[in-house]
Amino acid sequence: MIDWNDPKSQITEHFTVHDATYLPTWQIYHQPSDVEKQNIITTAGKMELVRQELGRPLLAHCWIRPTSVNCPGSAYHGRNYNALVGGAKNSPHIDGEAVDFNPVAMTCGDARAVLLPKLEEFQIRMENIEGNWVHIDTRQPLAGHPRFFRP
Numbered sequence: 304m305i306d307w308n309d310p311k312s313q314i315t316e317h318f319t320v321h322d323a324t325y326l327p328t329w330q331i332y333h334q335p336s337d338v339e340k341q342n343i344i345t346t347a348g349k350m351e352l353v354r355q356e357l358g359r360p361l362l363a364h365c366w367i368r369p370t371s372v373n374c375p376g377s378a379y380h381g382r383n384y385n386a387l388v389g390g391a392k393n394s395p396h397i398d399g400e401a402v403d404f405n406p407v408a409m410t411c412g413d414a415r416a417v418l419l420p421k422l423e424e425f426q427i428r429m430e431n432i433e434g435n436w437v438h439i440d441t442r443q444p445l446a447g448h449p450r451f452f453r454p
Contacts, residue, residue: 305344307335314347317354322363323347323399326372326384333384334373335399342399343367346441350402352425353439357406357414364436365403368396391454401440411437422450430454 306312310321310332323343324333335343343366354361368385385397395401406414414437415429422429428450430438444450 305340307340314344315351317360318347318350318363323366326368326379327364328387329372329377329379329384331372331374331377331379333367333369334375335367336373339367339369339399342441346400346402349425349427349439349441350404352421353404353418353427356421356425357409357417359409360407361404362407363402363404365396366401367399368394370397395440395442400442401438403436403438405436411435419451428452 305314305320307320307324310319310325312320314320314323320332324335326333346366350361350363368388368390370383370385372379372382372384374380385394390396405411411434418429418437418439426441427439428442428444431451431453432438438454444452
C-alpha cells in the first residue's frame with residue numbers, strides 16, 4: 304500500500320512518492336488528490352514499461368506540477384507550481400499524467416528512438432523535442448494527432 308505521506312514509499316518497483324510529488328523549486332511535497340493519485344499510479348506503470356524497454360534506470364525530475372499545490376502549512380499552499388515553471392496551461396503534468404526523465408547512461412535522443420515504435424503498444428505519448436530530457440504522458444492523442452508530438 305502506498306503511503307502518500309512518506310517520500311520513500313514505493314508506487315511501483317522503481318518509482319517512489321518522492322519521484323512523483325516532490326516540487327524541487329520549492330523543496331516541498333504536494334499531497335495529491337485521489338484523482339492525481341490514480342494518475343500517478345497509472346503513469347508509474349507506464350514508466351516501468353519504459354524502464355524495461357530501455358533496459359536502464361530512469362531519473363524522473365518532473366512529474367506532477369499542480370496548479371494549486373496541496374501542502375498545508377507551507378507558504379506555497381494553493382499556489383500554481385505549473386505556472387511558476389512555465390508549464391503549458393493544459394499540461395498533463397498538472398494532474399500527474401506526465402513525467403520528464405533522463406535515462407541513465409543513454410542519451411535522450413537514443414531513448415526517444417527506442418521508444419518511438421512502442422508508443423502505441425504502451426499507450427503513451429512522447430514529445431518530439433531536441434531537449435536534454437524525455438517527456439512521456441498517458442493522455443490519449445486527439446483524433447488526427449500523433450503520439451509523437453511537438454509541444
